[in-house]
Amino acid sequence: MNGNFARLVESGITDCGSCPIQRRAVCAYCQSAELLLLEQMKSYKTYRAGEVITWAGDDQLYVATVVTGVASLSQTLEDGRRQMVGLLLPSDFVGRPGRETALFDVEAATEVVLCRFERKPFEKLLAEVPRLGERMLEMALDELDAAREWMLLLGRKTAREKIASLLSILASRESILLEQAPSDGVSFDLRLTREAMADYLGLTLETVSRQINALKRDGVIELTGKRHVKVADFARLLSETGDDSDGGMVI
Amino acid sequence: MNGNFARLVESGITDCGSCPIQRRAVCAYCQSAELLLLEQMKSYKTYRAGEVITWAGDDQLYVATVVTGVASLSQTLEDGRRQMVGLLLPSDFVGRPGRETALFDVEAATEVVLCRFERKPFEKLLAEVPRLGERMLEMALDELDAAREWMLLLGRKTAREKIASLLSILASRESILLEQAPSDGVSFDLRLTREAMADYLGLTLETVSRQINALKRDGVIELTGKRHVKVADFARLLSETGDDSDGGMVI
DNA sequence: CCCTTTTGTTGATACAGATCAAAGATACAA
DNA sequence: TTGTATCTTTGATCTGTATCAACAAAAGGG
Numbered sequence: 001m002n003g004n005f006a007r008l009v010e011s012g013i014t015d016c017g018s019c020p021i022q023r024r025a026v027c028a029y030c031q032s033a034e035l036l037l038l039e040q041m042k043s044y045k046t047y048r049a050g051e052v053i054t055w056a057g058d059d060q061l062y063v064a065t066v067v068t069g070v071a072s073l074s075q076t077l078e079d080g081r082r083q084m085v086g087l088l089l090p091s092d093f094v095g096r097p098g099r100e101t102a103l104f105d106v107e108a109a110t111e112v113v114l115c116r117f118e119r120k121p122f123e124k125l126l127a128e129v130p131r132l133g134e135r136m137l138e139m140a141l142d143e144l145d146a147a148r149e150w151m152l153l154l155g156r157k158t159a160r161e162k163i164a165s166l167l168s169i170l171a172s173r174e175s176i177l178l179e180q181a182p183s184d185g186v187s188f189d190l191r192l193t194r195e196a197m198a199d200y201l202g203l204t205l206e207t208v209s210r211q212i213n214a215l216k217r218d219g220v221i222e223l224t225g226k227r228h229v230k231v232a233d234f235a236r237l238l239s240e241t242g243d244d245s246d247g248g249m250v251i
Numbered sequence: 252m253n254g255n256f257a258r259l260v261e262s263g264i265t266d267c268g269s270c271p272i273q274r275r276a277v278c279a280y281c282q283s284a285e286l287l288l289l290e291q292m293k294s295y296k297t298y299r300a301g302e303v304i305t306w307a308g309d310d311q312l313y314v315a316t317v318v319t320g321v322a323s324l325s326q327t328l329e330d331g332r333r334q335m336v337g338l339l340l341p342s343d344f345v346g347r348p349g350r351e352t353a354l355f356d357v358e359a360a361t362e363v364v365l366c367r368f369e370r371k372p373f374e375k376l377l378a379e380v381p382r383l384g385e386r387m388l389e390m391a392l393d394e395l396d397a398a399r400e401w402m403l404l405l406g407r408k409t410a411r412e413k414i415a416s417l418l419s420i421l422a423s424r425e426s427i428l429l430e431q432a433p434s435d436g437v438s439f440d441l442r443l444t445r446e447a448m449a450d451y452l453g454l455t456l457e458t459v460s461r462q463i464n465a466l467k468r469d470g471v472i473e474l475t476g477k478r479h480v481k482v483a484d485f486a487r488l489l490s491e492t493g494d495d496s497d498g499g500m501v502i
Numbered sequence: 503c504c505c506t507t508t509t510g511t512t513g514a515t516a517c518a519g520a521t522c523a524a525a526g527a528t529a530c531a532a
Numbered sequence: 533t534t535g536t537a538t539c540t541t542t543g544a545t546c547t548g549t550a551t552c553a554a555c556a557a558a559a560g561g562g
Binding site: 205 | 540
């Protein structure tokens with residue numbers, strides 16, 4: 001969900017102290033500040049799929065980095081309409097330093113491992129270690145750009161374009177992990193239910209199902225089972241997103 | 252558009268060196284770092300209503316703060332569909348340190364005065380003055396929260412709720428400026444065309460027009476002329492936004 | 503002042519996607 | 533293995549908003 005991830009991979013960072021994330025899927029934080037200080041502070045916690053990590057309004061005791069799995073950040077209107085506002089993949093940051101209570105619900109979409117830091121000491125470290133602050137700023141700005149791209153999607157794209165955009169993001173993120181150019185063909189597991197995708201895209205799950213099958217029927221993607229997607233012609237998928245050909249989405 | 256503004260006002264900051272912004276509408280930056288350093292760097296520039304400040308893809312030579320007027324941040328799909336992704340009001344920041352080219356179009360919606368800093372020296376200052384970096388991080392995180400609230404609006408709210416949300420944001424921002432509780436009744440000039448509102452809300456201008464007049468007909472707002480809005484019962488307006496009663500939008 | 507342009511309103515109609523409903527798949531537990 | 537819950541697909545229908553079209557009202561410029 002942010003350019004930071006691509007940059008990390010480009011920079012060749014390959015491991016993260018005692019962190020269990022292996023090779024490419026590195027933690028953005030351990031590399032950014034005095035490694036030892038963060039080493040001492042961190043603790044790992046595993047959440048089951050479907051488990052709520054924090055509710056909006058809860059005290060924010062921790063900030064964290066996603067180590068493995070997929071977590072979602074979402075919001076609900078009074079009558080229950082739900083909108084996901086962030087998809088948190090490995091290396092993404094969870095939580096907001098400087099805020100006492102959480103604004104959004106964070107849930108484990110799959111089994112999730114977080115590398116957690118108590119918020120207060122983390123904030124202290126943030127004030128003391130300039131490099132960490134720089135890193136946080138860079139990430140926050142990247143996420144802001146990504147959020148704005150998502151606003152374009154939510155406000156102006158058709159259902160088909162929305163699905164194509166989501167799949168192209170997941171595909172390119174997967175290909176970064178595998179160090180392949182997406183144009184060579186990517187295949188990946190869609191670790192989200194139709195409902196989760198709908199919540200992310202501002203659609204209903206029925207529309208998501210119909211449009212995924214339409215893209216399959218039109219040969220834009222291949223499906224094996226319900227959850228495994230193969231993109232043979234990545235440029236074709238991109239052309240379905242509605243985006244300007246230059247630039248493209250921030251991933 | 253961000254909580255930073257409310258915080259600034261709460262903190263009682265009342266002027267900004269030689270900056271022409273008077274009293275409440277303070278510049279977020281001059282207060283944040285070594286005032287003198289920024290004083291030397293800054294230059295003011297006025298843009299006419301409708302003028303493009305930067306196109307997406309342009310070299311980013313400056314970053315800036317809005318002094319007066321309203322600017323918009325927007326994005327366009329290949330076929331011309333347009334989505335505004337930020338409304339920049341006095342004290343809001345424009346531009347992205349650390350990025351060579353702009354990602355979004357920035358336009359003056361009304362006549363706009365910017366307080367500009369050349370990007371390169373600003374970035375250098377950012378690296379040298381921790382207080383400035385902290386400020387930037389805080390603002391970026393606030394804007395990120397605001398962008399996410401907007402994603403909920405774009406993805407899940409009805410046209411009527413969208414209009415009510417926009418009006419309630421403008422009303423509360425206005426009441427902060429005037430140091431009045433919005434519950435006492437606010438009135439303000441809508442300095443946006445129906446089309447600009449539509450681009451912000453992910454609607455067409457016809458729908459915006461119809462829904463504004465529906466809110467007027469239902470007594471939620473009063474209109475004098477096309478552009479002046481009075482909100483007698485702010486709670487009533489809030490109840491039309493669809494938001495959970497606690498919390499509310501980040502402004 | 504008139505003329506032109508921009509902005510806003512209103513009506514008729516079309517359609518994308520929501521909603522309602524039901525039936526297949528798939529996974530998982532006993 | 534069967535039973536149960538969850539996830540997904542598919543169909544029929546409805547509806548909110550877009551689209552198309554025309555006109556009204558302001559705004560700006562000579």
